[in-house]
Amino acid sequence: MTDPDAAFERVLLPVRILAGDGLSPGVPALVGHLPVLLLGYHVIPEQTPPDQARQQFEDRAQGALADLAAAFEGPVETRLVFTHDAEQTVDRVAEEAGVGAVLLPNPIASPERLLVTVHPDVDLGRLASVVARLCEGRDISLTLFAAAEHETDLPAAQLDAVRDRLVDLGIPAGAIRTETRTGEPAVRAIAAAALDHDAVVMGERAPSWRELVFGDVAEQVAAETVGPVVVVRRRD
Amino acid sequence: MDEPVGPSPGGTNVEGDAPRTEPPVADTDDATVHEDGVELERTLGLSGGLAIGVGTMIGAGIFVFPGLAAAEAGPAAAFSFALGAVVALLVALPASELATAMPRSGGGYYYISRALGTLPGAVVGLSLWFGLVFASAFYLVGFGEYAAALLAEAGVSVGVDPVLWLALVAGVGLTVLNVVGTENAAKLQNGVVALLLAILVTFLLYGGLDAAGLVGEASVPEEFVPKGWFPVLTTAALVFTSYLGFAQVATVAGEIRQPGRNLPLAMVGSVVAVGILYVATILVSTSAIPSSRLADFGETAIVEVARSFFGAPGALAILFAGLLATVSSANASILSTSRAVYAVGRDALLPTFASRINLTYGTPHVALGMAGGPILVLVAVGEVELLAEVASFLHLLVYALICVALLVLRRNPPDWYDPDFRVPGYPVVPVLGAIASFALIGFMNRASQVIGLALMVACAGWYAYYARDVTLKGVL
Numbered sequence: 001m002t003d004p005d006a007a008f009e010r011v012l013l014p015v016r017i018l019a020g021d022g023l024s025p026g027v028p029a030l031v032g033h034l035p036v037l038l039l040g041y042h043v044i045p046e047q048t049p050p051d052q053a054r055q056q057f058e059d060r061a062q063g064a065l066a067d068l069a070a071a072f073e074g075p076v077e078t079r080l081v082f083t084h085d086a087e088q089t090v091d092r093v094a095e096e097a098g099v100g101a102v103l104l105p106n107p108i109a110s111p112e113r114l115l116v117t118v119h120p121d122v123d124l125g126r127l128a129s130v131v132a133r134l135c136e137g138r139d140i141s142l143t144l145f146a147a148a149e150h151e152t153d154l155p156a157a158q159l160d161a162v163r164d165r166l167v168d169l170g171i172p173a174g175a176i177r178t179e180t181r182t183g184e185p186a187v188r189a190i191a192a193a194a195l196d197h198d199a200v201v202m203g204e205r206a207p208s209w210r211e212l213v214f215g216d217v218a219e220q221v222a223a224e225t226v227g228p229v230v231v232v233r234r235r236d
Numbered sequence: 237m238d239e240p241v242g243p244s245p246g247g248t249n250v251e252g253d254a255p256r257t258e259p260p261v262a263d264t265d266d267a268t269v270h271e272d273g274v275e276l277e278r279t280l281g282l283s284g285g286l287a288i289g290v291g292t293m294i295g296a297g298i299f300v301f302p303g304l305a306a307a308e309a310g311p312a313a314a315f316s317f318a319l320g321a322v323v324a325l326l327v328a329l330p331a332s333e334l335a336t337a338m339p340r341s342g343g344g345y346y347y348i349s350r351a352l353g354t355l356p357g358a359v360v361g362l363s364l365w366f367g368l369v370f371a372s373a374f375y376l377v378g379f380g381e382y383a384a385a386l387l388a389e390a391g392v393s394v395g396v397d398p399v400l401w402l403a404l405v406a407g408v409g410l411t412v413l414n415v416v417g418t419e420n421a422a423k424l425q426n427g428v429v430a431l432l433l434a435i436l437v438t439f440l441l442y443g444g445l446d447a448a449g450l451v452g453e454a455s456v457p458e459e460f461v462p463k464g465w466f467p468v469l470t471t472a473a474l475v476f477t478s479y480l481g482f483a484q485v486a487t488v489a490g491e492i493r494q495p496g497r498n499l500p501l502a503m504v505g506s507v508v509a510v511g512i513l514y515v516a517t518i519l520v521s522t523s524a525i526p527s528s529r530l531a532d533f534g535e536t537a538i539v540e541v542a543r544s545f546f547g548a549p550g551a552l553a554i555l556f557a558g559l560l561a562t563v564s565s566a567n568a569s570i571l572s573t574s575r576a577v578y579a580v581g582r583d584a585l586l587p588t589f590a591s592r593i594n595l596t597y598g599t600p601h602v603a604l605g606m607a608g609g610p611i612l613v614l615v616a617v618g619e620v621e622l623l624a625e626v627a628s629f630l631h632l633l634v635y636a637l638i639c640v641a642l643l644v645l646r647r648n649p650p651d652w653y654d655p656d657f658r659v660p661g662y663p664v665v666p667v668l669g670a671i672a673s674f675a676l677i678g679f680m681n682r683a684s685q686v687i688g689l690a691l692m693v694a695c696a697g698w699y700a701y702y703a704r705d706v707t708l709k710g711v712l
Contacts, residue, residue: 018595045417047571047599049341049490050276051268052578055256056593058274081267083277084491092266092277 011230012099014039014090015068017061017080026108027228028072030199034133037097038078040065043086050082057082094233101130101201104222104229108198111140115197117190118146118162120155122203123234128162130232131201132169142171143197147181147189154180187217191224201230247354247706248584255583255706263339265494278491282498283426285485288568289506291429292481295565296624297514298436299558300378301475303537304621305518306527309471310462313527314518316471317478321511323676324479326669327635328507329659330642331486332500337645337655339499341490342579344483344634349583351641353709358699359692360634361580366691367630368573369607371480373614374623375566376403376410380615381535382558389548389555403615410567411608414574417597428564435557436513442545443520458526473679477624478514480631482507483638484568487575496656535620570611574603585703625684629677630691636673639666650710 011031015021017040040061044053061080069076083089094102116131118124131142144162148154159178167173181189194200202218205211222229248254260276262269268276280288297317305313334347345364349357380403387398461468485492485502492498521530521541530537542554578600581591593600614623643666645653659665677685 044593044598047414047417047574047604048593049488049575049578051341051490051582052591052593052600053598054270054274054276055582055591057595062272062274077273079273079275081275081277084279085277088266088279089277 024107030111113197128165194225249703285502292568295561297478307531309467311522312461317514319472339495343486349708362695370627372569379562447523500657573607574600577603629688639670
């Protein structure tokens with residue numbers, strides 16, 4: 001069955017090149033079979049014009065980037081950006097390259113269990129599509145997860161919808177289970193659930209005042225969990 | 237806007253280094269793209285550009301000069317400031333055109349070396365560095381004055397002359413802070429500028445009402461031009477330091493988003509904004525306190541004006557604002573010195589080690605140190621007016637040459653010359669700009685002119701020794 005959301009499947013992998021951040025071996029295992037855009041960026045202070053950093057560090061950074069790219073089997077495109085503002089860079093490159101998901105890298109050994117969080121505000125169609133592509137042809141078990149204050153606020157209909165969609169896209173029904181938690185703040189609930197999993201897949205929330213004040217939910221989750229977080233971008 | 241690749245610069249300097257400018261593949265509104273998929277992010281918006289321009293300028297014009305200017309020319313010093321604004325605009329417009337044609341970090345030095353060749357470029361690039369060093373020392377002394385006034389206000393008395401020591405401590409502190417690299421320095425700068433503007437506008441609004449006789453006590457108006465018109469011109473030359481910030485915007489042209497639109501807006505906008513503020517400040521100050529008494533208060537005269545309006549809280553508010561303004565101007569100037577070193581070093585006019593950045597903090601520690609030493613020495617000299625005039629002299633030289641560079645490039649444009657903004661009133665505006673800049677230099681003190689000239693000759697000498705074979709004219 002053709003998947004209308006399959007258009008944007010590239011995964012953006014932002015890495016702080018030159019900061020000694022490598023990529024743990026599980027990351028290529030997780031997304032290596034998809035087209036990957038490896039974005040190496042280096043944040044420089046305002047005292048330094050980006051061109052000066054480029055002149056001094058370009059060769060070293062390109063070398064490090066090439067080493068990282070070599071760990072992937074599939075096609076890897078690389079870009080190197082010197083910037084004062086990492087967030088602007090990641091957003092801009094994601095926009096320009098039309099990527100479907102951004103991976104916030106954390107250590108991972110091998111991807112066997114994924115936690116997929118479901119929330120009414122996210123682009124569920126694309127979320128399902130990306131999850132299906134991640135699991136394609138591999139033996140990965142999925143947990144569909146939702147958290148809310150009260151039982152009645154749980155997005156039961158959305159959970160079922162995502163589950164059905166995943167089955168349609170070819171995931172064996174037996175590999176999918178559902179879990180919910182109530183009474184806890186969302187980030188903490190997700191982090192607790194993620195303890196038993198290797199990576200988290202989340203949808204990008206619509207911009208809201210909560211995000212402005214408290215920061216990106218996905219980034220908060222990445223800070224709380226051990227494993228990588230794949231953020232599925234909204235379609236505009 | 238794709239830029240065609242121009243011819244590469246040629247020649248090598250005495251150590252065998254060649255200029256390292258590989259022209260980028262493309263300049264977009266948000267990033268500069270180089271070969272091999274390397275990009276340089278543009279992160280400054282219009283507000284950032286305006287904050288740089290206004291933030292650099294506002295330290296001197298309002299917080300240091302009113303007392304000194306009133307001493308020289310009475311209330312007619314308002315004309316001096318207005319004249320300075322006109323000259324600054326005559327230069328800001330050509331500079332904006334050049335900046336949109338070549339949105340690279342480096343500012344005036346870049347345009348002049350590409351339009352007029354290596355010798356003028358070397359003289360300008362290095363003179364600009366000296367000019368920034370003198371300007372930084374000037375702002376630091378101003379900071380010392382304000383900090384000393386704050387101590388006096390608080391009733392604390394130190395055994396030694398506090399101005400010198402406070403200025404030196406501030407100088408060391410700022411240099412160290414910049415080497416260590418501060419997070420969110422730009423946001424802090426924007427916040428400081430916004431706060432300053434808020435304080436100033438309140439102060440000026442009230443002062444304006446007072447001057448118009450609507451609030452406060454009546455006062456006898458004094459003669460507007462008590463010392464004649466010639467001092468108005470010499471004062472214009474003195475206070476031109478107040479306008480040295482707009483060109484700073486061009487030095488970060490490589491990092492501004494939508495450069496074609498934001499560069500001209502930021503440069504012209506900051507000159508107009510501060511020009512209005514300066515003229516208003518002089519008028520308000522001299523209507524509140526007669527200029528002869530204002531002169532006695534020296535650099536911190538504006539504090540007394542605030543005291544006459546609002547009492548002690550007003551004086552404190554202005555003292556605080558003065559500290560903020562002088563520190564932010566000093567900081568901006570110190571930062572610019574390292575960018576100036578980088579711009580010149582990139583073209584092989586300085587040894588490579590001068591532009592090194594360290595990986596720990598990512599800052600250009602060598603360039604910052606190179607500026608720090610001379611700045612502290614000049615602060616110890618402490619002659620505020622001399623520092624200001626030499627700084628202005630060197631900057632005015634650059635401004636005059638910017639206008640000449642525009643004329644040269646427009647007469648015979650290279651293929652890559654395609655500015656998004658074109659100077660209105662060409663060729664009158666750049667010609668007037670060049671004449672006015674040279675003329676202002678003529679009105680300065682003999683001592684400042686001699687020192688400035690000596691520094692220029694020293695720069696030419698360095699070029700002759702180090703980089704005589706480097707060619708930069710007409711290349712990107």
